[in-house]
Amino acid sequence: MKVLVAVKRVIDYNVKVRVKPDNTGVDLANVKMAMNPFCEIAVEEAVRLKEKGVASEIVVVSIGPKACQEQIRTALALGADRGIHIETDEEVQSLEAAKLLKAVVEKEEPKLVILGKQSIDSDNNQTGQMLAALTGMGQGTFASEVVVDGEKVNVTREVDGGLMTVALNLPAVVTTDLRLNEPRYASLPNIMKAKKKPLDAMSPADLGVEIAPRLSTLKVEAPASRQAGIKVADVAELVDKLKNEAKVI
Template identity: 70%
Template sequence: MKALVPVKRVIDYNVKPRVKADGSGVDLANVKMSMNPFDEIAVEEAVRLKEAGQIDEIVVVSIGPAKAQETLRAALAMGADSALLIETEEAIEPLAVAKMLKAVSGEVEPGLIILGKQAIDDDSNQTGQMLAGLMNLPQGTFASKVELEGDHVRVTREVDGGLETVRLSTPAIITTDLRLNEPRYASLPNIMKAKKKPLEIKTPADYGVDIAPRLKTLNVSEPPVRQAGVKVADVDELIARLKAMGVA
């Protein structure tokens, strides 16, 4: 069985994003970029399934600029076998990503497609669900545990009321949540080996997918600055202030 794992290059989660002066978007100049944390979890889960002998091959794919090769090499260093970059400088929306992944899946023919549940740059949480709809495949979202059982996969997923377990026939689509696993750090030998693993580069035109945006960003702004708190002398003053604010 093959596993297809999409990964995205995003601003590193430790970096505080800056808004462009003209409010047109987030400033990406001279900013540290890394693999989307939820995608790291997806790669780690695929590698663990491979180490358990349940998956034979892991293919990672990214859609983005040429620098996304670094993200793919990081996934290869974690244990993926080969990589595909669909190179474009355009900002790709979730629906276009899902259409592209459907086309890639037609070539790879994976038994499992494992995605991060969302990217931390746009927080859309849409691609996995859209892909399942386009491919008419069963899906297990927000996975906190994945168990392969022959030609089925059991997914424990996090829901508002606790945990829910679903049993899916393969091929299936899984989106990963934070508590699924803790991604490993790539060792230096594996980083060196990753440089020799195959990395293919294509374009959206190779798949005939329309990536024209359906949405237009009108304005991007910083969140309002939080006001400083105040101290009150006693409970009566606290209640008076809450009443003045319309809270009590």
């Protein structure tokens, strides 16, 4: 079966985020960018399904500026077979991303679509669910285990208070949580090979989707910083402070 994986280019998770002095956003100039960590887990899961003989082809798609092709090439080096780049310099919000991905789903007809549960920049946690709703598919969000069984997929989900397993008819959408797998690193030979794998570029207009954001960001500020308190000498002083000064016990 064919698996479609969506990946997003975001600020590298090790980079310290700085808000721009004019409060219009976060400073991304000359900042290291990388594949969103949850998307790496999505790619890894697809590659493992292929290694198990469950998936036959992995198509990776990314939306954004030209530079997104770096992340598509990374996914190809990790084991995806071909790439689709939906190129736009506009800000693409979750609902539009879902509409663009829906158009790709209609063209490619994958049995399974795997996405990260959220991107570490906008932290929305929406696109996979919106795609599932728009395409009339079931969804297994925040997955910690994915087992394909005939025309169904069983997804174990990380939910408040524990785990929950659902069975979904295929095709279905899965979004990844942290413990689903540990992504591998791409080997140098695979990075070289990935350069020759096919990568199609298209525009949102080619897919018949108009980019029209519904949300506008009025300002972005740094969070209020918390002041460091005091160091206590020992446990007795700590308990005394908690009881008599902070009055929280």
